Amino acid sequence: MSDNEQNDPAAVEIRSKEADSPDNESSGGSLTIDGISMLLANTLSMGPSTSVTKEKVIPDLTLKGLADHWSKNGFKKIITMVGAGISTSAGIPDFRSPGSGLYDNLAKYKLPYPAAIFELSYFKRKPAPFFALAKELYPGSFKPTAAHYFIRLLHEKGLLVRHYTQNIDTLDRLAGVPEDKLVEAHGSFHSNHCIQCKKEYDMAWMKEEIFADRLPKCTACTKIVKPDIVFFGEDLPEKFHQSLDGDFKDCDLLIIMGTSLEVHPFAALAQYPGPRCVRLLINRDAVGRSKFTTWMDDKNDDSLLYNRPNNTRDVAYLGDCDAGVLELAKNLGWEEELQELMSTELKLLAKPKSAVKKTSKKDKAAAASSSTH
16 A cells, blocks of 8 residues: 555545445455466466556546646546436435435336336336326426536536536536536436427426326327436437547546446446546445456456556545545635535525526616616
């Protein structure tokens, strides 16, 4: 263990969480497998010697080390990829957490299996369970989190190339991430289309139907209108596929937050950056890694290698996403700026819409009056 790792709480937390993870079912299991792998590699000349150390992209692969490098040298082309974990502090459940996850709390909908609620074939036969769930999770009842506003701050600093999200809650939009920077890989409630004639309906129309407990039906052909959420059995939006090559070509920092890295093709985004791109994981669980360390790991971009001997570019903060971005902002000297942005924006969201509109009209009238003098 390096001196930096000894003194870095995040590094200690990673080791602690890995000890409790399925990768280590027997005492010292992962270390034993790693040791055997390295012994075989050296003995049989199957891999690199333990004395060979590959050059790290940044000197210190901890959250503080990343922030120090960022402050001194800067990252200029940053991509963020996020999942449900950045919205849990807003009150929206993720999908897979035991006990609290969405899939563990769908018994009242009497589904054949939890994932059926997001399957297109099941939706066409029985749309009611989905719309009952949609009423519980519908945008407008929740506020963006610190993680959302950190992404907004990256945009305001001119550093954000693109924000890829699995989330359908539209909190990214509410936080002020602009349309051109946003790729909603799994769609969202922002727009809606008839499943038969493809007539488009806006979010206000859909919300009115859902909260009136009516099945949203097309006024043209009477078929069901579905939010533009990507169900199992549907293709991801064209924008997702069209953006990949250009976005990741020069990416120098990929920030991964609040995702299990299990749902493809979204999870594969972690493999797109070149070998000199630093990858930062901010997540409650240790995800994205292969079960066992082998001498081939450094030739395999499919897995993250944080806290492993052959790691050259991966950093992990294992914990709450909001706590992670606040810690990073603190180390970057951005803490006050982030808190001010959050405070200002959340106050605006707390105002009644009528009051916001009234203020807006007043401002326009004042501006018009001043321009005539």
